[in-house]
Amino acid sequence: MKSQSSIFTPVLIVGCVIILVNFAIRASFGVFQIPIAAEFNWMRSEFSLAIAIQNLAWGIGQPIFGAMAEKISDRKAIIAGAMIYAAGLVLSSFAVTPEAHQMLEILVGFGIAGTGFGVILAVVGRASSDKNRSMSLAIATAAGSAGQIVGAPTAELLLSFMPWQNVFIVFAAAILAVLMLLPFMRTPQMASKAELEQSLGQVLNGAFKDPTYTFIFLGFFSCGYQLAFITAHFPAFVTEMCGPILSGGALHAAGITTTSALGALAIALIGVANIGGTLFAGWLGNRYSKKYLLAGIYTARTIIAILFIVNPITPISVIIFSVAMGSLWLATVPLTSGLVAHIYGLRYMGTLYGIVFFSHQLGSFLGVWLGGRMYDIYGSYTAVWWVGIGVGAFSAIIHLPIKERKLERPLAAKLFIFPNKLRGSGETPN
Numbered sequence: 001m002k003s004q005s006s007i008f009t010p011v012l013i014v015g016c017v018i019i020l021v022n023f024a025i026r027a028s029f030g031v032f033q034i035p036i037a038a039e040f041n042w043m044r045s046e047f048s049l050a051i052a053i054q055n056l057a058w059g060i061g062q063p064i065f066g067a068m069a070e071k072i073s074d075r076k077a078i079i080a081g082a083m084i085y086a087a088g089l090v091l092s093s094f095a096v097t098p099e100a101h102q103m104l105e106i107l108v109g110f111g112i113a114g115t116g117f118g119v120i121l122a123v124v125g126r127a128s129s130d131k132n133r134s135m136s137l138a139i140a141t142a143a144g145s146a147g148q149i150v151g152a153p154t155a156e157l158l159l160s161f162m163p164w165q166n167v168f169i170v171f172a173a174a175i176l177a178v179l180m181l182l183p184f185m186r187t188p189q190m191a192s193k194a195e196l197e198q199s200l201g202q203v204l205n206g207a208f209k210d211p212t213y214t215f216i217f218l219g220f221f222s223c224g225y226q227l228a229f230i231t232a233h234f235p236a237f238v239t240e241m242c243g244p245i246l247s248g249g250a251l252h253a254a255g256i257t258t259t260s261a262l263g264a265l266a267i268a269l270i271g272v273a274n275i276g277g278t279l280f281a282g283w284l285g286n287r288y289s290k291k292y293l294l295a296g297i298y299t300a301r302t303i304i305a306i307l308f309i310v311n312p313i314t315p316i317s318v319i320i321f322s323v324a325m326g327s328l329w330l331a332t333v334p335l336t337s338g339l340v341a342h343i344y345g346l347r348y349m350g351t352l353y354g355i356v357f358f359s360h361q362l363g364s365f366l367g368v369w370l371g372g373r374m375y376d377i378y379g380s381y382t383a384v385w386w387v388g389i390g391v392g393a394f395s396a397i398i399h400l401p402i403k404e405r406k407l408e409r410p411l412a413a414k415l416f417i418f419p420n421k422l423r424g425s426g427e428t429p430n
Helices: 012-026 031-042 044-072 074-092 097-112 117-127 135-159 165-186 193-197 200-209 212-220 221-241 257-285 290-310 314-326 332-344 348-376 382-398 409-415 419-425
Strands: none
Touching: 012 031, 012 117, 012 165, 031 044, 031 135, 031 165, 044 074, 044 097, 044 117, 044 200, 044 221, 044 348, 074 097, 074 117, 074 165, 074 409, 097 117, 117 135, 117 332, 117 348, 135 165, 135 257, 135 332, 200 332, 200 348, 200 419, 212 221, 212 348, 212 382, 221 257, 221 290, 221 348, 221 382, 257 290, 257 314, 257 332, 290 314, 290 332, 290 382, 290 409, 332 348, 348 382
């Protein structure tokens, strides 16, 4: 099989656009919390629960859309995801009760799954050569980071001259518009003949019996917990706990005069640092053991969080933490997805990574919900930080026993592929 020499293929470019639009919309939902709550007099916890439900639905939908892509085609799965995403946004624009909004976030979550990492990274992975795969996955992941950077400001701009309901409809049109690029997403078959002959059941059975797959699944939980907690609650944490911004300093001169503004800046800094960190992780993934890189990332996250929380919270410490944590933010995604592809093959990468990603989204649900719940109980986020530190250390440890080698194909697959050779030689397959 001839490998592709160029990393920037049409598949990668289109995949980046789809993920960018997907994450730009998803990352903007926090902006709507105040206008929606103010219009209907909802409690903040009611909107937060809607976002938590969205994260959980995203996790549940990921392996479903991964399997759909592998059974009926990538394009049809992406089209279905975009249609569901748009329907969820349009219907949400008519929601007038918290319960209705929360239920409709299930549609939005499934739409994110159909146009997000699970499906797109599987397509990009299959269309990339072994040499370029890790970096291609990193570039597609970084596109999601770019979407996180532009999503909230775009929503703020649109809200300045139209109601939030209309912004939801504009976003629905945007996710449908990317479907026009699908004709350019032609994926050559990069899976081996042996992988093509295996059924999904055989691959899942082999993965579920393999302790390595369990380690990857459990290890991804803390990533979702940490990211969701920080995204949802860090601005409020900074607003309440950070020391004052002194007049005459660089931040004050730049227009960051309140801790509230600093909290918003922190999320933006995380997004910017995330792009560089993710690309660097992809570069390293082509050269070094992915399991050790992942263990190192989770160890670094744990150390950074401990140093941040045990010291006084100052504007400088917030900026340092944001840049440091941002550089490790989504660096786990290309390494985790690349590890799944390397061990279990490309044929059912979407389904296998989707199941692993469900663990990530369980963590996301708990990070968002537990953050608000424990704050209500204790009046601070300290306990939630330490839970995040604990699960981060657990993830660093559990990646170490992973066996980073290709899983042996079932005997049935070998017999099916090489029956004549085996029968003619009288050999017994290994």
